[in-house]
């Protein structure tokens with residue numbers, strides 16, 4: 624589907640619509656900066672509900688502490704993070720990241736691209752995890768892209784379906800004020816949209832973006848054409 628790049632006004636309209644429909648999301652759901660980091664790694668490839676149990680397990684063993692987790696027994700950590708799936712890989716990743724915690728904290732104060740390079744060089748941190756950690760643990764204004772963002776952007780008509788992570792990230796960042804609070808809330812609201820309305824099977828009828836969404840407009844037009852054809856067949 625061809626798309627028109629959005630204007631700043633359009634992106635702010637989307638934000639305001641989502642904010643008035645869903646309200647502030649209060650992200651990230653964590654007690655400490657280190658808990659955000661661990662959560663960002665554990666949520667890779669699984670829903671957040673799977674992660675909550677693993678976080679609670681780590682907390683009850685006092686392991687949501689970088690120094691203690693860095694020295695923890697891997698077999699115990701595997702057992703605790705099992706509910707989050709991919710537990711062998713993830714337990715090693717969070718232990719490795721606990722050992723790098725000082726470097727991650729130092730990165731928060733660096734220029735954003737330099738900070739991203741530091742995090743991306745660590746095992747188990749790809750672009751989405753990197754930007755989630757910087758934004759939600761370090762309050763660094765970097766926009767997070769995920770599958771929900773790509774889906775909304777393609778359906779709404781502001782990006783191609785095949786758009787890549789950095790292209791879409793740039794699209795938001797070039798048009799929005801570089802503000803950590805705005806980026807924090809915007810991403811959280813898109814996730815809410817993806818869960819409540821713009822799911823795999825979209826629920827467009829009461830979607831807050833419905834009146835300007837290309838996909839909804841197209842679906843409505845296609846329905847009208849079908850209804851007209853049906854009526855014509857009946858008349859014949």
Ligand code: SF4
Nearest residue numbers: 820821827830836839
């Ligand atoms: S109107 Fe439908 S396709 Fe468009 S954003 Fe909403 S749920 Fe997704």
